[in-house]
Amino acid sequence: MVGVIATFQGATVMGKGSGYGKVILFGEHFVVHGAPGIVSAIDSTADAEVKKAAKGINVKDERKTAKGYGEEKRLQQIESIERMLKAMGIDSKTGLDIWVGGTLPGFSGLGASAASSVAIARAIGQELGMQMSDEKINQIAYEAEKAYAGNPSGIDNTAATYGGLMWFKKDVAGGPDKIEKLHLRRPIEIVIGSTGKVANTKVMVEGVAERKRKNPAKYDPIFKQAENVAFAGRKALENYDLKKVGELMNENHRLLQEIGVSSKELDMLVDLARKQGAFGAKLTGGGGGGCMTALTPGKDLQGKVLSAIKSLGFEVLSAKIGVEKY
Ligand code: PMV
Numbered sequence: 001m002v003g004v005i006a007t008f009q010g011a012t013v014m015g016k017g018s019g020y021g022k023v024i025l026f027g028e029h030f031v032v033h034g035a036p037g038i039v040s041a042i043d044s045t046a047d048a049e050v051k052k053a054a055k056g057i058n059v060k061d062e063r064k065t066a067k068g069y070g071e072e073k074r075l076q077q078i079e080s081i082e083r084m085l086k087a088m089g090i091d092s093k094t095g096l097d098i099w100v101g102g103t104l105p106g107f108s109g110l111g112a113s114a115a116s117s118v119a120i121a122r123a124i125g126q127e128l129g130m131q132m133s134d135e136k137i138n139q140i141a142y143e144a145e146k147a148y149a150g151n152p153s154g155i156d157n158t159a160a161t162y163g164g165l166m167w168f169k170k171d172v173a174g175g176p177d178k179i180e181k182l183h184l185r186r187p188i189e190i191v192i193g194s195t196g197k198v199a200n201t202k203v204m205v206e207g208v209a210e211r212k213r214k215n216p217a218k219y220d221p222i223f224k225q226a227e228n229v230a231f232a233g234r235k236a237l238e239n240y241d242l243k244k245v246g247e248l249m250n251e252n253h254r255l256l257q258e259i260g261v262s263s264k265e266l267d268m269l270v271d272l273a274r275k276q277g278a279f280g281a282k283l284t285g286g287g288g289g290g291c292m293t294a295l296t297p298g299k300d301l302q303g304k305v306l307s308a309i310k311s312l313g314f315e316v317l318s319a320k321i322g323v324e325k326y
């Protein structure tokens with residue numbers, strides 16, 4: 001049985017693990033249906049510690065979150081851990097105390113669920129003496145991610161497991177996904193703004209799938225355009241043509257608006273970032289609330305956009321994409 005406990009019984013020896021947060025630069029939602037996406041890990045992680053317990057699976061989640069995130073995600077978190085244990089072949093009677101924390105805030109859109117699943121899988125593996133490759137961890141986190149996203153593409157757990165900047169294409173026929181590391185001439189500063197609104201990724205993903213099914217005449221051409229934007233985005237990143245990268249991010253945001261996953265607050269923060277000089281800005285992740293990201297090369301521009309968003313009372317993060325060490 002999985003429950004939520006109020007206090008974690010700290011112990012000296014325990015399993016530990018981490019998973020990266022991420023921003024999607026191109027292709028969220030479209031990736032679920034087989035279009036390519038580009039994702040970058042950010043320098044913030046979900047961390048987990050796990051200790052064998054007498055009985056039950058007891059979770060203490062101490063992450064900083066947007067208001068209501070814990071309540072909204074609690075049942076999904078429980079289901080995700082159950083899925084994870086099954087994927088790891090762990091006897092359901094095994095007792096575990098699980099603590100979750102780290103620098104990655106629980107804001108929708110930053111892959112916090114996938115990062116925490118990777119962290120927990122690694123920590124459980126270490127505590128129980130299981131040797132697991134990154135590939136195995138990624139598979140386990142993908143199973144866990146189904147609890148949060150219904151039909152996930154796998155882009156979040158892949159970024160959370162491996163880190164770095166990646167080209168990701170799901171094989172919708174069930175074969176191996178295409179994952180390629182991309183390399184930038186230099187890392188690029190970005191800003192992430194949170195609307196403070198918790199979004200349900202599963203509902204957002206299902207909504208897109210439903211609208212696409214009902215209206216292919218509208219949706220199919222948009223999906224094709226999103227694919228073209230991802231290819232052009234890759235080329236612009238590899239050429240380090242940052243103006244072009246920004247323009248394509250703007251275009252990607254427009255496509256996301258068309259498929260109905262943006263929101264008033266996201267559009268407002270995206271506009272604000274562009275007015276402050278960001279090269280481009282778009283929602284990132286599942287949308288419907290959650291986060292936006294802006295391309296702000298150089299510390300000065302990054303600081304300017306960050307302050308503008310912050311001055312309106314929104315939570316902000318500064319980050320870099322394309323850093324080789326994570
Ligand atoms: O909102 P997040 O961080 O869970 O990102 C979801 C990304 C989607 O493309 C909408 C779903 C997926 O599984 O790719």
